[in-house]
C-alpha cells in the first residue's frame with residue numbers, strides 16, 4: 067500500500083506512512099527529505115508556510131521590522147513575533163467556560179491576526195464626500211462606508227469582517243490592502259458612491275476630487291458670523307457665510323442685532339432655523355462651504371424692495387474663507403459682483419487663518435479576542451481583568467492605545483504613533499498588528515502566564531535580523547510607572 | 555509502551571493534558587478537590603492504554619462500515635462503530651470518523667464513574683465530551699475556522715447547555731482541519747447526545763457541504779497525502795477558491811438539508827455550518843433550546 071517515497075513513523079503504534087513534506091496523524095513527526103523528523107514548533111510554522119497558510123506574510127513582515135523599540139539602554143520588545151506556539155493542538159472550535167475560566171482552545175496563537183478590525187478615518191473637510199452610509203470603494207470594491215460626521219470632519223469607517231471575509235475574494239483583498247496601506251502610513255485612493263474621490267493618508271491633508279484640502283472650517287456659518295461680526299460692523303451692510311450645515315446671515319443673526327446692524331431685506335432660500343441661521347441652503351457638495359454651490363447668488367431670493375436699497379454692500383464667504391464674493395445692489399436691487407474692498411480682505415483672510423490645517427487621521431481599531439489572549443496566558447479572562455484593573459498595559463508597537471470599556475479588549479490606536487511598517491497581513495485576509503501586554507512578572511504568573519517561556523531581554527538583543535527603532539517622543543514609555551505617566 | 559503517553563497538568567493547575575500519538579486531550583473536572591484528583595488519576599490511568607487498544611484493530615477501524623460487517627471488539631472501538639453505523643447504509647464511512655469523539659467519551663465516562671463531579675469536559679482535539687450534573691450548565695463559545703483562531707472574528711456566538719438538554723457531545727469537522735474532508739465546509743459543528751455521535755455526524759454533514767464539479771475546488775486522493783488514510787482513493791478537498799454568495803448558499807443548503815435529516819432520528823441536536831464566513835444553523839436560530847445568542851457571556855472574550 068505505501069508509496070515508495072513514504073516513510074514509516076514508529077514513534078507510536080499508529081505507524082503512520084508519511085509522504086515527503088507531510089506530517090503524520092499527530093503533526094508531531096514529519097518526513098523531511100526522506101528523514102523522519104520530530105517537528106518543533108518552528109517547523110510546524112514552516113509547514114503552515116508551505117500550505118500557503120496564514121503565517122506567510124507574517125514571517126516576511128518580520129524581516130521588515132521585528133519590533134524592538136530602543137531608548138538609551140532600555141529596550142521594550144513589542145509582541146511582534148512573540149506569538150506563542152503553545153499548546154500545539156488543533157484548536158478546539160468550542161471554548162468551555164467554567165468557574166475558574168480556563169479556556170480550552172488554541173494552537174499557534176499568531177500574535178495579532180485581526181480579521182475583525184478596521185480603521186476609522188477622520189478627514190478634516192467640510193466638503194461633502196458622500197452621504198452617510200454610502201459605500202466607500204477601493205479599486206471598485208466596497209471596503210467601508212461613510213459614517214457619522216464629526217465637527218468639521220467627515221468620517222469613514224473602513225474594513226471590518228464583512229468586507230474582509232464576508233464578501234468576494236476581491237472585496238476582501240481590496241479591503242485588506244486599503245487597511246494595510248492606511249495603517250502603515252501610506253496613501254489610499256478611495257471612491258465614495260455618489261460622492262467624491264478622496265486620497266487619504268495618515269497625517270497628510272486629504273485630496274478631494276484631485277484638490278488638496280488645506281483647511282478645516284473655523285466654525286459653521288452661524289458661528290463664523292458670531293466670531294467676525296465685530297470686524298464686519300460698519301464695513302459692510304450684510305454678510306452671508308455659506309455652509310453645508312448652517313448658513314449664517316449677519317443682519318438677521320443675533321450677533322448682528324446686538325451690534326445694531328439694520329435689516330437689509332435679504333431673502334435666503336433654505337429653511338430658517340432661528341433668526342439669521344439657515345439649514346440646507348443647498349445640496350452638499352465640494353464647492354462653496356461644503357455645498358454644491360458654485361454661484362452663491364443661487365441661494366438668494368430677490369431682496370425685499372421695501373427694505374433693501376441701491377448700493378447695499380453684501381459679502382458672501384464660505385466657512386473656510388476659500389470662496390468669497392462681494393456685491394453691491396444696482397438700482398433694480400440686483401446684486402452685481404465687484405472687487406472685494408481692501409477693508410474686507412482682512413476679515414476674509416482671518417477666516418482662512420483661523421482654520422486649522424486639514425488632515426486625514428487614521429485610528430486602527432480591533433479586538434484582542436480569546437485566542438490572542440490565550441497566547442499571553444492560560445487564563446485569558448484574567449488578562450482582560452488585569453487590563454481593566456490597569457495592572458496590565460496594552461500597547462501597539464509601543465504606542466499607547468485606548469481600550470474600549472465593556473467586554474474583551476477592544477482597542478483603538480493612532481497609527482501615526484506606531485513604528486513604520488508595523489502592520490502586516492495574512493491571506494485570510496486579515497490584518498496583523500502588534501499588540502503588547504506589559505505587566506509585572508509576578509502579576510503575569512498570577513494570571514496564569516507562561517512563565518517558563520519568559521526570556522530575558524538580553525537574550526534577544528544580539529539576535530540577527532532584529533530591527534531597532536527609536537521610541538517616539540510623544541508616546542509614554544511602556545514600562546514607565548503609571549503614576550509618573552499621568553503627571554507628564 | 556506506557557512511557558510514551560504524556561500526562562501533565564497545564565500551568566493553570568486545573569486542566570490535564572493527555573497526549574499519546576495523535577491523541578491530544580485537554581480535560582477539566584469541576585467538583586470537590588478530592589473528587590477532581592480522583593477523576594484526574596482515573597482519566598490518566600484509562601488514557602495510557604487507549605491508543606494501544608485502538609491500534610490493535612486499526613485495519614478494521616479504517617475499513618468501510620457495512621451493515622452486517624465485522625464489528626470491532628475494543629470498548630472505544632465499539633463506541634466508534636456504534637456512532638457511525640447509522641450512516642453506513644447511505645454513506646461511505648469508517649469507524650475512524652468517530653475516533654476523537656469516542657476517545658473523549660471514554661475518558662469522560664471513566665472519570666464520572668469514580669468521581670462525583672458537578673461538571674467536566676474532555677476535549678480531544680476539538681471533539682468534546684461533556685458531563686453536566688443536574689442543575690449545572692456550560693456556556694460554550696463557538697469560533698469560526700478551527701485551524702485559524704482569529705480574534706474578535708472568531709466568536710460566532712455562544713450557547714448555554716444545561717443538564718436538561720440532551721447534548722453531551724460537540725464536534726467539528728471541515729476541510730481545513732487535521733483530518734480530511736470530502737466537502738468544502740470550513741467548519742461544521744455538531745451538538746449531539748454523545749461526542750462520538752457528534753464526531754460522526756460532523757464528518758457526514760461537512761462532506762455534504764459541497765458543490766460537485768465546481769472549478770474553484772481542488773481535490774486530491776487522500777492516499778496521495780497520507781498513504782494509510784482510511785479514505786483511500788477518495789478525493790479530499792485541498793483548496794476552495796472564492797465562491798459567489800449564491801454558490802455558498804447552494805453548498806450550505808446541501809449541508810443543512812443533510813443536517814436536518816439527522817435531527818428527527820435523534821442523531822444530532824443542532825448543527826452550525828460555516829462556509830467562507832457564512833453561517834447556517836440547523837435547526838434555525840429560533841429554536842429555543844439551541845439559540846445562538848451573541849448576548850451570552852462567553853469566555854472566548856471575557
Ligand code: SF4
Nearest residue numbers: 075078081082090092
Ligand atoms: S506520526 Fe505521530 S501518530 Fe503517526 S506514528 Fe508517528 S507518532 Fe504516531
